[in-house]
Amino acid sequence: MARDHWTEAHVRRLFWRAGFGASTKQARYWAQRSRGETIDWLMHGGAGPPRGKFPAPRIDGRPLDPANEYGQDVLWWLDKMVRTPRPLVEKMTLFWHDHFATLDQDRPLQLAQNKMLRRNALGSFRRLLTDVTKDPAMLLFLSLADSTKDEPNENYARELMELFTLGAGYSEHDIREAARALTGFRSKRRGDGSVAVLYDAKAHDTKSKRIFGKRGNYDYRDVLDLCIGHPQHAPFLVSKLWEYFVGTPIEPSARRRLAAVYRRNDHRIAPVVREILAHPALYRGLGAPDVVKSPVVYVVGMLRACGEGITRSDWVYLLDGMGQLPFHPPSVAGWDWGTAWLSTNTMHVRFDTANVMLRDRRSVKNGATPKADTPREAITRARSAVGRPWTSATTDAKLLKLATTLLSDDPAPPGGYRQDLQARADMCQRVLRQLLLTGPDAQVH
Amino acid sequence: MPKQPLSCGCDDFRATSESTRRSFVGHSQLTRRQAIGWGVGAGLSLYAAKALPLSRALEAAAADAASNPDAPVLVAVFLPGGLDLLDSLIPLNDFGAYSDLHRNIRVDKPPLLRDSALGIHPSLTQGVGGGIKGLYDAGKIGFLPGIDYPNPNLSHFHSRHFWETGLIVDSASPGWLGRWLDANGNQDNPLQGMSLAYGLSPVMRSRSAPVASASSAGGADFYIRDVYGEPFDEAMKTWSALAKAGGGGPGLKAAKRAAFLAKEVGDLLAPYAKAKGVDPLASSISYPSDSGFGDRLQTLAGLISKPLGIRVATVDAPADFDTHANQRTKLNQSLPEISQALSAFQADLEARGVADRVLTFVWSEFGRRPHDNDSGTDHGAGGLAWVQGTKVRSGLLSEYPSLHDFDDEDNLKVTVDFRTIYASLIEQWLRTDAGAVLPGARALGRIPIVR
Numbered sequence: 003m004a005r006d007h008w009t010e011a012h013v014r015r016l017f018w019r020a021g022f023g024a025s026t027k028q029a030r031y032w033a034q035r036s037r038g039e040t041i042d043w044l045m046h047g048g049a050g051p052p053r054g055k056f057p058a059p060r061i062d063g064r065p066l067d068p069a070n071e072y073g074q075d076v077l078w079w080l081d082k083m084v085r086t087p088r089p090l091v092e093k094m095t096l097f098w099h100d101h102f103a104t105l106d107q108d109r110p111l112q113l114a115q116n117k118m119l120r121r122n123a124l125g126s127f128r129r130l131l132t133d134v135t136k137d138p139a140m141l142l143f144l145s146l147a148d149s150t151k152d153e154p155n156e157n158y159a160r161e162l163m164e165l166f167t168l169g170a171g172y173s174e175h176d177i178r179e180a181a182r183a184l185t186g187f188r189s190k191r192r193g194d195g196s197v198a199v200l201y202d203a204k205a206h207d208t209k210s211k212r213i214f215g216k217r218g219n220y221d222y223r224d225v226l227d228l229c230i231g232h233p234q235h236a237p238f239l240v241s242k243l244w245e246y247f248v249g250t251p252i253e254p255s256a257r258r259r260l261a262a263v264y265r266r267n268d269h270r271i272a273p274v275v276r277e278i279l280a281h282p283a284l285y286r287g288l289g290a291p292d293v294v295k296s297p298v299v300y301v302v303g304m305l306r307a308c309g310e311g312i313t314r315s316d317w318v319y320l321l322d323g324m325g326q327l328p329f330h331p332p333s334v335a336g337w338d339w340g341t342a343w344l345s346t347n348t349m350h351v352r353f354d355t356a357n358v359m360l361r362d363r364r365s366v367k368n369g370a371t372p373k374a375d376t377p378r379e380a381i382t383r384a385r386s387a388v389g390r391p392w393t394s395a396t397t398d399a400k401l402l403k404l405a406t407t408l409l410s411d412d413p414a415p416p417g418g419y420r421q422d423l424q425a426r427a428d429m430c431q432r433v434l435r436q437l438l439l440t441g442p443d444a445q446v447h
Numbered sequence: 448m449p450k451q452p453l454s455c456g457c458d459d460f461r462a463t464s465e466s467t468r469r470s471f472v473g474h475s476q477l478t479r480r481q482a483i484g485w486g487v488g489a490g491l492s493l494y495a496a497k498a499l500p501l502s503r504a505l506e507a508a509a510a511d512a513a514s515n516p517d518a519p520v521l522v523a524v525f526l527p528g529g530l531d532l533l534d535s536l537i538p539l540n541d542f543g544a545y546s547d548l549h550r551n552i553r554v555d556k557p558p559l560l561r562d563s564a565l566g567i568h569p570s571l572t573q574g575v576g577g578g579i580k581g582l583y584d585a586g587k588i589g590f591l592p593g594i595d596y597p598n599p600n601l602s603h604f605h606s607r608h609f610w611e612t613g614l615i616v617d618s619a620s621p622g623w624l625g626r627w628l629d630a631n632g633n634q635d636n637p638l639q640g641m642s643l644a645y646g647l648s649p650v651m652r653s654r655s656a657p658v659a660s661a662s663s664a665g666g667a668d669f670y671i672r673d674v675y676g677e678p679f680d681e682a683m684k685t686w687s688a689l690a691k692a693g694g695g696g697p698g699l700k701a702a703k704r705a706a707f708l709a710k711e712v713g714d715l716l717a718p719y720a721k722a723k724g725v726d727p728l729a730s731s732i733s734y735p736s737d738s739g740f741g742d743r744l745q746t747l748a749g750l751i752s753k754p755l756g757i758r759v760a761t762v763d764a765p766a767d768f769d770t771h772a773n774q775r776t777k778l779n780q781s782l783p784e785i786s787q788a789l790s791a792f793q794a795d796l797e798a799r800g801v802a803d804r805v806l807t808f809v810w811s812e813f814g815r816r817p818h819d820n821d822s823g824t825d826h827g828a829g830g831l832a833w834v835q836g837t838k839v840r841s842g843l844l845s846e847y848p849s850l851h852d853f854d855d856e857d858n859l860k861v862t863v864d865f866r867t868i869y870a871s872l873i874e875q876w877l878r879t880d881a882g883a884v885l886p887g888a889r890a891l892g893r894i895p896i897v898r
Contacts, residue, residue: 145771145772145823148821149821152821153820154820155772155821155823155825156771156826157771157772157825160601160826164602164604165604174601174856249698290694290696291698292696292697292698292699293698294698325645325646333527333603335604341697341701342646343646344701344702344704344705345646345647345659345660346659346660346661346667346705346708346709346712347644347645347659347660347662347667347709348646348660348705349702349705349706349708349709350666350667351645357670357671357672360672361672365672365673366673368673394694394695396692396693396694397689397692400685400688401685403685404681404685407681408677408678408681419677420677421677421678426678428673429673429678429679430678432671432672432674432678433671433674433678433681433682436671436674436682437682437685437686441686441689441706442689442692442695442699442702442706443689443699445698445699445702446695446698446699446702
């Protein structure tokens with residue numbers, strides 16, 4: 003790529019979309035390098051600026067116990083997102099968790115699935131889909147375990163085509179026949195109460211099936227190959243990846259090109275993601291971000307911006323209230339993204355999130371704020387405490403007006419009451435931080 | 448190898464969601480961005496410039512309620528996953544055919560509904576006054592067996608989208624109740640359309656009318672830790688000013704709208720929050736314990752009885768009716784809560800003296816395959832919905848589908864189009880023009896739903 007325009011604003015946009023935001027250090031460091039080098043680092047890791055120091059996770063003084071303690075599976079993953087050296091891998095793991103949404107299975111199975119998704123996050127889609135199809139949590143969730151030749155269950159076959167690989171271009175007949183080809187997985191409860199899944203050839207329907215107009219003695223591997231080889235698959239998957247990163251529908255020309263990249267690279271995911279991250283569309287409107295942060299991105303981004311780690315469990319109920327609790331997607335189709343995240347209620351929970359964030363280390367103690375701060379200094383102080391988030395010029399003007407009002411030495415209105423300047427300076431810091439973290443500008447990236 | 452009870456099923460909506468789930472890429476007209484383009488109501492032109500927080504929204508709510516105290520209220524309750532008709536209302540006059548179809552999961556000796564040849568799932572007798580069965584026997588339920596639409600789509604996400612929008616097309620649209628508000632609501636009162644939920648139901652998404660979501664009356668109010676007095680008032684004024692400021696694309700605009708309306712809803716609901724052990728919405732009726740569904744219905748009954756101008760509302764059941772496997776166990780686990788909560792809701796509305804102006808419509812996105820599989824049923828057609836209330840026409844409002852004559856996909860034949868019911872509800876219950884909400888409404892036909 004030619005030496006193109008590459009600024010801190012570009013880096014910040016890229017790190018929000020490919021991760022959970024850039025620190026000030028990261029933005030400076032990568033702005034001095036090229037777009038290609040920056041994307042290389044996101045794709046492959048390696049040397050970069052020193053990472054921020056985030057505290058290791060501790061709840062009530064103890065390390066996390068994700069397999070047993072309520073909500074600590076969620077905290078375990080949030081901690082990975084906050085402290086990872088590979089933000090794109092976590093962002094892609096979140097993508098696959100949404101894409102292959104699984105819920106309500108035993109905690110160890112869900113955690114094992116999460117590790118499997120992370121391992122395959124940027125690798126071969128064929129390998130990923132195979133691992134997903136054999137994944138115990140998925141097999142149990144979509145009733146593929148114990149779908150036998152005598153009683154084939156269509157649940158997995160349907161979602162495999164509709165949600166996982168194609169979206170369209172298949173018939174009810176294809177689903178029924180694929181369900182027969184997918185038979186053979188059996189579940190077995192072990193002595194310790196856990197469930198194992200095994201393949202039992204005797205339960206597999208060995209007769210001929212007709213899928214997408216082709217006839218064969220298909221088994222589950224063949225069905226996956228047929229789906230991946232279906233002409234709808236490449237456009238389907240690259241479009242979904244595009245929307246995840248860019249936030250707007252893909253244009254036909256970009257879809258054709260990305261589909262070709264995907265096929266040419268033997269259905270590997272990384273080359274497609276790389277193209278998307280380098281695409282000019284990702285950097286449109288740098289001064290006017292417009293993609294609504296998902297609750298997970300909102301919370302993790304806020305933790306990173308404030309230099310906080312996972313030291314309290316409030317994030318669990320807050321993410322639930324905002325509508326995106328990891329390991330608990332609402333259905334097999336995952337979450338609805340974009341403006342659907344926002345309702346009056348979820349917005350209220352987003353506001354409350356800052357009340358939790360601005361405790362402890364980030365709280366403003368009474369008497370801690372210099373009384374001599376000018377309104378502008380108060381804003382600079384607040385901005386740097388919460389990671390210097392993007393704000394529009396309109397927002398800046400309104401925050402300045404607020405600080406000016408609170409820090410003025412106007413007398414109390416007749417019969418009214420004004421706190422002393424120290425109290426107002428402290429509260430001014432608190433409200434500025436609250437509004438910087440929760441105002442409309444903070445909801446988009 | 449012995450069969451093990453498995454926890455499975457392709458959908459479970461227990462966690463948080465009321466939203467529809469659907470694929471969102473280019474294969475159809477329905478891109479996710481289009482589908483979700485209507486987050487919260489747009490086009491608000493009000494702004495409370497005064498420090499006094501109770502703004503025009505409150506006046507609008509009070510004015511709504513005062514000008515039309517008997518305005519009908521429509522509550523839509525969603526049972527996610529696709530409720531099985533055959534095991535919910537059992538055709539006793541064709542029990543042999545039913546037993547053959549449901550050889551693995553048959554409901555034995557179901558209680559008989561009054562004056563009918565139908566049995567009802569035993570779990571639907573639980574609750575106040577005999578639960579759903581009690582409501583039916585008392586003439587307060589009209590069942591709609593065989594409800595669906597022509598050429599049913601067996602995808603949860605497509606089918607649900609059709610029901611949510613009232614349109615059988617894969618194109619984006621606000622929800623059918625959101626469109627009803629666009630045509631018949633006002634531009635000031637977000638509580639006119641309420642999702643009792645964390646998020647807004649797609650049924651309630653509007654093009655321009657303000658709408659709200661709240662899971663309880665408490666907790667909608669705003670506070671900032673260790674800030675009070677003038678700094679708090681000024682901060683919230685700035686919050687509203689940031690929300691009211693122009694500029695931004697669809698994403699930022701949606702954030703601003705949500706921020707603005709969230710503050711309005713907080714102000715409107717604040718008087719009804721539990722405080723100092725007193726619950727202003729307390730009910731005299733006993734709802735099921737440990738049931739978020741029951742809690743939300745109880746909150747709704749309370750709010751409907753207050754002068755808030757609620758006209759349409761949505762509540763989603765938590766249960767999973769997508770019974771591909773273990774249908775017998777799952778229905779035995781899920782249906783009691785439905786029966787208990789909905790019968791308590793009805794009794795509560797009556798106790799609060801508002802039952803005559805509330806009609807509840809219960810729906811699910813499709814029916815299930817008449818032939819069972821191993822231990823459950825796959826996606827099918829011809830499901831079950833019902834209307835309940837003191838003013839509904841009771842009994843069987845549609846024909847029970849034949850258990851001998853199936854469609855080309857071996858599914859039950861559809862006997863009533865859900866859009867016919869929507870049109871009938873809009874005209875007969877909400878007393879407004881169905882054509883303003885449902886395109887081609889005239890051709891949909893009507894059936895009498897209201898007494």
